[in-house]
Structures are given as C-alpha cells and as structure tokens.
Amino acid sequence: MPVAFAIHDLTADGSLTRIGNNLVDGVSNGAIWALVALGYTMVYGIVELINFAHGEVFMIGSFIAFAAFGWFGMDLNTAIPLLILGLLLCLLISAIASGTLNAMIERVGYRPLRDAPKLAPLITAVGFSFILQNVGVLWLGGSQVSVPDLIGSQDVLFQISGVEVTNGDALAILTTVPLVLALTFFIDRARLGKAMRATAQDPDAARLMGIDVDKTISATFLIGGLLAGAAGLIYALYQTTIWFHQGFEAGLIAFTAAVMGGIGNLRGAVIGGILIGVIQQISDNRIGPEWTPVIVFAFLVLVMVVRPRGLIGEETRQAG
Amino acid sequence: MSHRRSGLLATGVALVALTFGLAACGGSDDDGSSGSGSGSGGEEVSIYSSFPLQGASRPTGISLQNGIELALEQAGYKAGGVKINFEPMDDSTAQAGEWTPEAESANAKKAVQDDSAVAYLGTYNSGAAAISIPILNEAGLAMLSPGNTAVGLTSDAPGADTGIGEPDIYYPTGERNYARIVPKDTVQGAALAGVMDEDGCTKVGVLNDNEVFGKGLAANVIDAGSQYDYEFVDGGAVDTKAANFRATADDFASQGVDCFIFGGITASNAVQLYKDMAAAMPDAKLYGPDGVADTDFAGGLPDDVAARTKVTVATLSEEDYGKEGAKFFEDYQAKYGDPGPYSIYGYEAGKLILDVLERAEDPTDRAAVLKALFETKNRDSILGNYSINEDGDTTLTDYGVYNIKNGDLEFNEKISAKPGT
Numbered sequence: 001m002p003v004a005f006a007i008h009d010l011t012a013d014g015s016l017t018r019i020g021n022n023l024v025d026g027v028s029n030g031a032i033w034a035l036v037a038l039g040y041t042m043v044y045g046i047v048e049l050i051n052f053a054h055g056e057v058f059m060i061g062s063f064i065a066f067a068a069f070g071w072f073g074m075d076l077n078t079a080i081p082l083l084i085l086g087l088l089l090c091l092l093i094s095a096i097a098s099g100t101l102n103a104m105i106e107r108v109g110y111r112p113l114r115d116a117p118k119l120a121p122l123i124t125a126v127g128f129s130f131i132l133q134n135v136g137v138l139w140l141g142g143s144q145v146s147v148p149d150l151i152g153s154q155d156v157l158f159q160i161s162g163v164e165v166t167n168g169d170a171l172a173i174l175t176t177v178p179l180v181l182a183l184t185f186f187i188d189r190a191r192l193g194k195a196m197r198a199t200a201q202d203p204d205a206a207r208l209m210g211i212d213v214d215k216t217i218s219a220t221f222l223i224g225g226l227l228a229g230a231a232g233l234i235y236a237l238y239q240t241t242i243w244f245h246q247g248f249e250a251g252l253i254a255f256t257a258a259v260m261g262g263i264g265n266l267r268g269a270v271i272g273g274i275l276i277g278v279i280q281q282i283s284d285n286r287i288g289p290e291w292t293p294v295i296v297f298a299f300l301v302l303v304m305v306v307r308p309r310g311l312i313g314e315e316t317r318q319a320g
Numbered sequence: 321m322s323h324r325r326s327g328l329l330a331t332g333v334a335l336v337a338l339t340f341g342l343a344a345c346g347g348s349d350d351d352g353s354s355g356s357g358s359g360s361g362g363e364e365v366s367i368y369s370s371f372p373l374q375g376a377s378r379p380t381g382i383s384l385q386n387g388i389e390l391a392l393e394q395a396g397y398k399a400g401g402v403k404i405n406f407e408p409m410d411d412s413t414a415q416a417g418e419w420t421p422e423a424e425s426a427n428a429k430k431a432v433q434d435d436s437a438v439a440y441l442g443t444y445n446s447g448a449a450a451i452s453i454p455i456l457n458e459a460g461l462a463m464l465s466p467g468n469t470a471v472g473l474t475s476d477a478p479g480a481d482t483g484i485g486e487p488d489i490y491y492p493t494g495e496r497n498y499a500r501i502v503p504k505d506t507v508q509g510a511a512l513a514g515v516m517d518e519d520g521c522t523k524v525g526v527l528n529d530n531e532v533f534g535k536g537l538a539a540n541v542i543d544a545g546s547q548y549d550y551e552f553v554d555g556g557a558v559d560t561k562a563a564n565f566r567a568t569a570d571d572f573a574s575q576g577v578d579c580f581i582f583g584g585i586t587a588s589n590a591v592q593l594y595k596d597m598a599a600a601m602p603d604a605k606l607y608g609p610d611g612v613a614d615t616d617f618a619g620g621l622p623d624d625v626a627a628r629t630k631v632t633v634a635t636l637s638e639e640d641y642g643k644e645g646a647k648f649f650e651d652y653q654a655k656y657g658d659p660g661p662y663s664i665y666g667y668e669a670g671k672l673i674l675d676v677l678e679r680a681e682d683p684t685d686r687a688a689v690l691k692a693l694f695e696t697k698n699r700d701s702i703l704g705n706y707s708i709n710e711d712g713d714t715t716l717t718d719y720g721v722y723n724i725k726n727g728d729l730e731f732n733e734k735i736s737a738k739p740g741t
Contacts, residue, residue, distance in 0.1 A: 142417040143376030154599035241592040284567030290557040
C-alpha cells in the first residue's frame with residue numbers, strides 16, 4: 001500500500017512528502033500499539049493465554065500518568081528541565097503501577113487456574129477487563145478527559161523535505177525504540193529472559209532444569225505491565241485525551257498486531273504494531289476513515305490466509 | 321498456610337469485584353428520581369422518560385430529566401384530574417459511555433408493558449428514538465422528544481435516509497405517535513450554514529459519526545450550504561473509536577479547508593476530533609451542532625481550540641424567554657444548579673404533556689392522549705408560540721449560536737432559519 005501511494009504521489013505531485021508524512025504518523029502511532037502488543041505476545045508465548053485485561057492495564061497506566069501530572073503540578077508553564085524530570089518520574093510511576101497490577105492479576109486470577117481448562121483463565125481475563133473498565137469509569141467518568149498538552153504533541157519539531165516530525169512522533173518513537181531494544185536484549189541475554197524462553201518452550205522441562213516457572217510467569221506479566229504503563233503515559237501525552245474505553249480499542253488493535261506479526265514473537269508484535277499504525281494512517285488520509293477498520297482487518301485476514309503463523313511466525317510451544 | 325493465603329486473596333478479589341459491580345450497577349440509579357401525586361384518590365397514569373444519564377451526554381440527559389421533573393413537581397404531579405407517576409429511565413450504560421440500543425429498547429418495552437403508561441418523554445439521541453418509536457408505535461403510546469433533531473424521524477426532507485424508508489420505517493402501524501418540540505435539522509443545518517457564510521468560510525470540511533443524527537445533520541448542512549459561495553469537502557464518516565484523527569485532519573489541511581463541522585455528538589470522540597482538526601489547520605474556524613453542546617465538550621477543549629469553535633443549540637439567551645423564562649431559570653438554579661442549554665426543553669416537554677393530559681378526553685387512555693398531543697396548536701409556551709404539525713414537528717425555527725469560554729457555552733446570537741429551509 002505505501003509503495004502504491006508513493007508511486008501515485010511521485011506521478012501526481014512529483015514529491016514523496018505526503019507519503020512521508022503518512023509514514024511518520026503511522027510509525028509513531030504504531031509504536032504505541034507495538035508496546036501494548038508486546039504484553040499480549042509475551043503472555044501468550046509463555047502461558048498461551050490471551051490476557052484480555054491487558055488493554056485495561058494500559059488504560060490504567062494512562063490514568064495514573066494523568067494523575068501523576070497533577071501530583072507533580074505539571075502544566076503548560078512548567079520549565080523544560082523540570083518537565084523532562086517530571087515526565088521521567090511519571091513514566092516510572094505509571095510503568096511500575098501497571099506492571100504491579102498486571103502481576104497481581106496473574107497471581108490472583110490466572111495462577112490458581114494454571115491447570116484448569118483453557119476457557120477458565122480466558123473468562124477470568126474478560127472478567128478482569130470489565131472490572132478495570134469500571135474502575136476507569138468510577139475514576140474519571142464515562143467520557144473523554146483532556147490531558148494537558150505538556151509536550152506540544154502536534155508542534156513540529158523538525159522537517160525533512162517537507163516531512164514533518166512532531167514532538168508527539170519523537171516521543172513515541174524515541175521511547176519505544178530503547179524499550180524494545182532493552183526488552184529484546186533482556187530476553188536474549190539475561191538469566192530471567194532465558195528462563196522465560198525456556199518456560200515458553202516447555203514448562204515441565206524448564207521446571208526439571210531448576211527454573212521457578214511460577215516466578216518466571218509472574219515476571220513476564222510484570223514486564224508486560226511495565227510496557228503497558230509506559231505506553232499509557234506515551235498515549236496520554238501523544239493523544240492528549242484519555243478515557244476508560246481506550247484500553248478496549250487499543251487492546252483490540254494490539255492483539256491484532258500481535259497475531260499479525262506472529263503471536264508469541266516479540267519482533268513480530270513490533271512489526272505488526274507498526275504495520276497497523278501505517279495502514280491506519282494511510283487509509284484515514286487517502287481512502288477515508290470509514291474504511292480503516294475494514295482495511296486493517298482485511299489485511300489481517302490476508303496475512304493469516306497466506307501465513308497462518310503470522311508475518312514472522314510463532315515462537316510458542318506448538319510452533320516449536 | 322499458602323492455601324489459606326490464596327483463599328484469603330481470592331475472597332478479597334471477589335469482594336473487590338462485587339464492590340465495583342455494585343457501584344457500577346448503582347451508578348445509574350443515583351440520579352434517577354420519581355414522584356407521584358399526593359392527592360387523595362383518583363386514577364393514576366405513568367409518564368416515562370428516557371435519556372442518557374451516563375457518559376459524555378450525561379449533563380444533557382440530566383438537565384432534560386430535571387426540567388421535566390420540575391414541571392411535573394410544580395403541577396403537583398397532577399393534570400386532567402389524574403395523578404402522575406413519573407418514571408425516569410437511563411438509556412446509556414457505563415460500559416458504552418453513551419446510549420445503547422439495548423438500553424433504549426428495554427426502556428421502551430418497559431413503558432409499553434405498563435398499562436398505566438400514557439406518554440414517553442425522550443429521547444435525547446436521535447438514534448435512540450429510531451429504536452423506541454416503532455416499539456411505542458405498535459402500542460399506540462405517545463412519544464414526545466425534547467432533544468431529537470434528525471430529520472428522518474418525522475419526514476423525508478433532505479437529511480432523511482429515504483433509502484432505508486425513513487420516516488415510514490419507524491411507524492409500523494401507519495399512524496404517527498411521535499412529536500418533538502425542538503426544531504429538526506433542516507433548521508439547524510440552515511442555521512449552521514448561515515453562520516459559516518457570515519464568518520467568511522470558503523471551504524468547509526465535513527465529517528459525521530455515521531449515526532442517525534450525525535449523518536443527517538451533515539447532509540443538512542451540505543444541503544443548506546449549497547446556496548452560499550463556499551464549497552464543501554465531505555470526508556464522510558469517521559471511526560469514532562479511533563485513537564486520533566490526525567490523518568483525516570491532514571487530508572483536510574492539504575485541500576485548503578478553512579472551516580470544519582462535525583455531524584455528531586460528544587460521545588463520538590468529538591473532543592479528540594476537534595483538537596486534531598485545530599492542530600492540523602491552525603487558522604480554521606470550527607463549528608458543532610447541538611450534539612456537542614455540553615460541558616464535557618466545552619470543558620474538554622483547550623482554550624485556543626475553544627476560542628475558534630461555535631456551537632448551535634435550539635436554546636436562546638435567557639432574555640429571549642421573557643418573564644416565564646426568568647422564573648424557570650431561577651427555579652431550576654435553586655433546585656438543581658446550572659440549567660445547561662437543554663433544561664428548558666425538558667421543562668417544556670413536561671409542561672406540554674401536562675397540557676395534553678388536561679386536554680385529552682380521557683387522560684388515562686393512550687389513544688386520547690396521543691390525539692391531544694397532535695392537536696397542539698398555537699401553544700403559548702416558555703419557548704414561544706408553536707404548533708405540532710401532522711408529522712410531529714414543532715413550528716419553532718430559532719437557533720442560538722454559542723461560543724465557548726472558560727469551559728462553558730456562552731450565548732452569542734440568535735439565528736432564524738431562512739424560509740423554505
């Protein structure tokens with residue numbers, strides 16, 4: 001799709017500015033979906049559970065970040081050094097809170113159902129999703145809430161040949177890339193990361209090798225929640241509007257991204273998230289916003305038909 | 321030990337879940353109130369109302385319900401020699417954050433099944449009315465809306481979706497049972513188109529939320545605007561659940577759009593939409609219909625966006641309603657606080673239904689009440705003199721144009737729709 005529109009732009013306008021802007025917007029939007037998708041894919045990879053509450057954990061992350069802005073008195077007049085410091089603190093708070101919440105959900109709701117039929121934890125996840133949505137409604141009400149535009153989300157930071165990069169784009173990309181790289185490094189190299197991979201491949205064998213499977217699973221939920229919390233803060237700053245339903249929508253998109261990339265595969269989730277972000281932007285801008293959900297899910301169907309294990313492929317125990 | 325701890329944890333979680341569940345269930349009833357006449361003896365009739373009391377439309381829903389309640393209370397919950405039992409209902413859910421077809425359908429069915437019900441006051445959302453009108457129509461129950469403006473509910477004028485058979489699709493018996501006291505969107509569309517012409521718009525970007533009201537209103541604005549010099553860029557419907565609308569806004573900006581209007585309601589992610597439009601088009605003027613005329617929208621917009629946004633509502637300034645209006649606003653303020661733009665329509669809906677019960681041959685008979693409603697002619701009301709025509713539409717045509725200041729709507733000017741629109 002981007003290639004087709006790039007050719008169109010070159011022939012019609014003699015420039016790639018428009019498609020360039022679409023790609024920048026799409027990548028920044030997709031970066032947020034990717035962060036949320038990582039939580040889905042990590043959990044599915046290790047316990048083969050679709051954690052339907054993950055989108056709501058992300059939503060709670062946004063709410064906590066919004067509250068933290070108030071605790072630190074951050075507003076449009078806050079000096080830049082203080083703003084950066086405050087935002088880093090808020091990032092830490094929302095990530096830790098969401099991570100802890102996700103780990104608690106696992107401990108309380110999913111661990112007791114480890115050996116139960118798969119439908120039981122699935123329904124429990126749906127239950128937690130509704131509980132957290134209601135927490136959101138009771139917390140900030142049932143409608144969209146404006147967040148102070150602390151970073152000037154849509155202010156242009158710089159331009160390259162007419163392609164604009166806004167503060168929001170920079171925030172989303174510059175926060176997501178290091179987080180994803182750190183996570184990939186952690187999973188590949190760290191002892192706990194290796195334990196997570198071993199558990200994902202064969203929990204019984206992992207246990208025989210001395211790995212504490214329960215702790216490893218808890219850590220997976222914790223890390224997924226940390227990323228969701230970080231995504232929550234970025235979302236609040238990027239969109240400047242939050243509400244209790246954002247988790248459901250983001251969850252749907254992120255889950256689609258995880259499946260598209262290959263559920264259980266970290267790189268797949270990131271690629272899936274960014275792809276969906278780009279498709280959404282191009283469709284909204286070129287085809288018409290009413291067609292966007294159709295195009296996104298048609299693309300998902302196409303990917304599934306051609307590559308049933310996703311673009312990159314699963315790294316779950318069935319795949320192995 | 322660990323088993324006992326797990327048990328305690330599970331119990332704790334169950335209690336938390338129960339608490340949230342109860343809180344969520346209880347939320348919808350908090351603002352509900354009902355009353356009935358305290359007079360001795362006599363027959364009793366029930367009047368139901370159905371408005372969104374949760375989500376973004378809650379302020380409007382509450383003010384409509386309060387307006388009705390105030391009118392009934394002032395009459396002592398009595399009219400035409402019968403006692404009135406007022407049953408307010410909520411057609412929204414916390415989960416949806418707005419009205420839902422399921423809730424509205426359940427409300428209409430509840431009213432229909434109550435033999436003492438003689439009138440159904442509602443809805444605010446035109447889409448909700450499209451659900452309940454046919455249900456009430458089959459039961460011959462009169463419906464009176466103080467908030468619906470979609471054209472297709474009553475007529476096949478521009479803005480109606482004649483492809484799906486509007487308006488006949490809503491009246492399976494072939495008889496009309498629905499009336500409204502707020503002017504329909506051919507009037508609002510003309511008012512908005514006129515304001516945009518006055519403001520010097522040259523290219524107007526239009527989007528809608530693909531709902532009965534929003535889609536129709538967008539069509540009405542385009543239809544009414546065709547008589548002016550500016551042109552339209554119709555972007556069609558948006559996905560209201562989208563995280564943002566930046567790409568669509570960029571598209572409008574690249575086409576030189578200098579004015580923007582959204583056919584939709586606040587719950588359709590309007591705050592995000594207007595923010596994105598304002599950011600992509602820093603000099604564009606922004607317009608909204610009565611669907612966004614509430615505090616959630618006005619308060620949600622940043623000051624710089626609010627400063628270039630105008631909203632139309634059928635409500636005029638307090639001065640335009642004379643002494644009776646002044647008394648209403650005083651009474652409402654004393655009992656409920658800030659009246660909001662729609663409370664006066666709720667009040668008039670209550671007053672009209674009291675009048676209908678007085679005029680009805682038998683106020684306990686649904687058919688007689690329905691007949692009396694459609695016989696409303698030259699009524700001197702708080703809104704001015706009006707009649708209900710055979711389609712169920714009011715003859716009122718005035719619209720108010722509001723600015724947004726300090727998170728609130730501020731009356732700017734009165735617009736009378738041009739003849740023939």
